[in-house]
Amino acid sequence: MFSILALELDGPIIRAAVLKQTVRGIRVIECLESSRPSEGESLTAEELEMLISRIDKCPRSLVVVTPQVEMVEITMEAKRVEKMKPYQIREAVRWEAEPYSTLPAAECLSGFEIGHLMEKNETGVWVTMLPQEDYQELKRVTAEAGLRLKRVYPPDLCFSEAAAHWNTELEQIAVNIGHESIRFALMLNGESIAYRMVPAGIEAIQGYLDGDRVDKNMVDAVRDVLAAWDGRHKVIVTSGCGALDRMVNGFFRREFGVKVEPLHIPAEISENAAVFANAVGAGLRELYFGTSWKTPGITDAADLAKLIRESIHIYPLVAAAVVIAFFFGHYFWINHQINVVEQETIVLTRQRDHLKTLDEEQKKLEKERNLLSTKFDFLTNDADAALNEKQILFNTLGACAPWDLQLKEVKSAQVDTKGKKTKGAAATASNLWDISGTSGSTASIHNYVAAIHKKDWCESIQLVSIKLSSSKTRTDEEIEPSSSYDFILKLKVKNS
Incomplete structure (x- = not known):
């Protein structure tokens, strides 16, 4: 904030006050007085220096009060x-x-x-x-004493x-x-x-x-x-x-x-x-x-107003100089900013390439870690048990099929709590299977369902749909029409 040193000359006494402008207003910081060496004589720099030496952090701006x-x-x-x-x-x-x-x-x-x-x-x-x-x-x-009147x-x-x-x-x-x-x-x-x-x-x-x-x-x-x-x-x-x-x-x-x-x-x-x-x-x-x-x-x-009034004739030159200085300054500032941006771009490009390299190395190491983790699990945690169970399931489904029944697709299916099917990892770990195929008779289909149902690992099997379909078969002498039945089964395997 602003501060001022004020001096009063009152006959044989000189008084000083320091005032400071603060957020809360003007405060009187310090007041002191001293006797003058000789009354009536002009103020000397020695008097001022002796006086301001007694003031801590004395301001340099000065006003004087005198009956002169x-x-x-x-x-x-x-x-x-x-x-x-x-x-x-x-x-x-x-x-x-x-x-x-x-x-x-x-x-x-x-x-x-x-x-x-x-x-x-x-x-x-x-x-x-x-x-x-x-x-x-x-x-x-006052100037000799280091003050500005x-x-x-x-x-x-x-x-x-x-x-x-x-x-x-x-x-x-x-x-x-x-x-x-x-x-x-x-x-x-x-x-x-x-x-x-x-x-x-x-x-x-x-x-x-x-x-x-x-x-x-x-x-x-x-x-x-x-x-x-x-x-x-x-x-x-x-x-x-x-x-x-x-x-x-x-x-x-x-x-x-x-x-x-x-x-x-x-x-x-x-x-x-x-x-x-x-x-x-x-x-x-x-x-x-x-x-x-x-x-x-x-x-x-x-x-200031008088100086401006007396120098009105130089306004056009000042205005032109200001405009030229502004544009030159703007030009050099833009060039400086461009150089700075280019340097930053080079640094950021190097950092980006380095990060890409690190990211690729991280992905590579992650794959290797996952592979090693899978191998470790396979060796220590019987990870092949699920694969063996699936192999037994597929072998049994094929062995129970009559001679005229042909399986087309066996796939895992997961049903959530709302009855909707899910896909991906959740479906792979499911004990629900969709079985589709074709048969020459409905009896073969029913026999197939009954044979699977007798297995210990079968919790339930449901015939979802059966549909008659016709086709033509070629013999040595002629083409004869034939019929078959497409079916879809829903199999639920017991939890092991």
């Missing part, structure tokens, strides 16, 4: 925004936000997030801006995203208490509709609570924000370095009479990672599917 990214709100015509591509909006808002920003548009990279629809068919757009030199320096430093986000759009992800309140005010500022986000149904920032951090709140430094302007600014957003009737969800401080949460309850709940971010290394809300929010935006979550991030990567 400036954010302003402008309004644009809603219909115009709908018709524009993201790269066109990014370019347009950069110039339209210049009058409200302290940064020159020509020297900045920009991002944007479409806000809620206002009156007169206008929509709010939050524009993020960062000097291109600062971005390139940050990109160079994806985007740079402002804090305002990150802690609010973490609050929307892990807090189910329909109406809430997300508050991020940092070392240098207090940031507010008004949220409705999981979406941010307004942002505010008070330039006083946790030190100002702690000084106010201790009574050492009473910053009346800070208290009035926070009260104005909460009053404008009707904070008494909404839940205040705190995050940042003051989220888990009871005195800080008590400050909001006591001074402004609001309901305060620390943001709960489940993490594998701690019960609550609310301190890392900005870093976690940036990681969420990067891991979410859809480009709209990432448009506020500052990046110098070329927009």
Whole structure:
């Protein structure tokens, strides 16, 4: 699955969070923070290397949250925004936000997030801006540390995203208490509709609570924000370095009479990672599917749609190259498959011939085995007893026949339980015999039947049919007509 390393630069502190996209959703794998060697100086590769060395299997993709990214709100015509591509909006808002920003548009990279629809068919757009030199320096430093910088986000759009992800309140005010500022986000149904920032951090709140430094302007600014957003009737969800401080949460309850709940971010290394809300929010935006979550991030990567639009003239050449490559690839692939099939055919042919040889040898050996088995049975198991019995039967049938009775056929017959005749091996082992012949008189037939019936081995004999037939016999002087009787007998021999 995908994972991302998110860094937050907050005054003298640098925080890191590792997020991973899994089947069950996005999980916060690890959170850690460390003090910076010197506040206000640029981030160095040594700092990053020291930080990522503490993270097991640290991802190489990186997003950064820093207050250096400036954010302003402008309004644009809603219909115009709908018709524009993201790269066109990014370019347009950069110039339209210049009058409200302290940064020159020509020297900045920009991002944007479409806000809620206002009156007169206008929509709010939050524009993020960062000097291109600062971005390139940050990109160079992260590359030296072996990381790949994806985007740079402002804090305002990150802690609010973490609050929307892990807090189910329909109406809430997300508050991020940092070392240098207090940031507010008004949220409705999981979406941010307004942002505010008070330039006083946790030190100002702690000084106010201790009574050492009473910053009346800070208290009035926070009260104005909460009053404008009707904070008494909404839940205040705190995050940042003051989220888990009871005195800080008590400050909001006591001074402004609001309901305060620390943001709960489940993490594998701690019960609550609310301190890392900005870093976690940036990681969420990067891991979410859809480009709209990432448009506020500052990046110098070329927009794919813009590249396609600018290179439209090479489409025919690309299409022709793709078609040619496809056909050549298909041709070589077919040739490869043919060679493979031919090799397999040769192997299979050899195997088939070998199997045929083995099969013939097996049949030959089987015949020899059967022959030897028959000879062995003949020598050891009186296998010739049945043959002797048949020889005695045939001799007796011939000896009992009168002089005018002639046997035509004696064959074995098997009758199953349903009265039907069977053939083959079952018939050979039968004790039923069909006897057919011809006789000059019926008396000879009856005498023949009676003679056989007297034999000890005869269980029964039945005259099945008798039929008169006529023929002509030639004598020396003339041809004389003669008559004979065709008969069929059914003989059953006793079991030996």
